[in-house]
């Protein structure tokens with residue numbers, strides 16, 4: 269399916285309240301189509317905020333990064349389905365049995381598509397080593413992404429650094445959703461494995477997730493427009 273540039277950008281609404289998030293949504297209305305609701309906003313507002321976005325005509329990416337035993341994750345997916353999100357994240361490091369249970373729980377026609385988070389973009393080799401993972405971030409991402417694909421999950425979250433290898437190893441099927449996006453000159457913050465929108469798209473990203481570079485910009489709509497233009501230009505050269 270051909271994705272439009274607007275379908276390839278999800279703005280991360282990392283805000284503590286519905287009011288602060290909606291202030292930003294209002295500024296981006298007409299420019300952006302996808303919003304990501306993460307833990308900070310979801311724990312404050314629950315399914316009601318997802319429904320508010322849906323009622324305004326936006327697509328919602330619910331980034332809850334579920335990570336628990338198979339039975340609990342399956343139940344959480346069934347509860348989250350009622351919110352009406354289009355995408356929902358689980359952690360691939362929950363293992364194959366958990367991912368298989370998640371796939372099974374997301375079979376209803378109104379279920380969100382599941383994305384497996386591989387290695388958080390805030391982690392580098394040193395952070396991985398500290399938790400006992402001696403593989404490079406790229407090797408660990410590839411291992412988890414292959415496990416996710418075998419478990420029936422056809423979307424993965426990885427950094428722009430691994431987008432190319434996942435695209436060539438997993439083929440054109442999986443949705444590759446990429447945070448760690450930093451337009452040239454923007455503040456890196458706590459992210460470790462980053463790249464510009466152009467590089468991420470050229471490496472095979474399906475969708476980019478951008479938070480602070482837009483939400484903390486002096487003019488969020490202008491910054492989002494400029495990222496969308498970058499996506500459009502780079503899409504001519506992506507795989």
Ligand SMILES: O=c1ccn([C@@H]2O[C@H](COP(=O)(O)O)[C@@H](O)[C@H]2O)c(=O)[nH]1
Pocket residue numbers: 280281282306331385387388389390425426447448449457459477478479480481
């Ligand atoms: O590996 C991951 C998985 C998820 N995220 C989320 O993406 C956004 C990125 O926000 P920025 O402000 O652009 O850094 C944020 O909501 C994270 O929870 C990620 O960064 N890395």
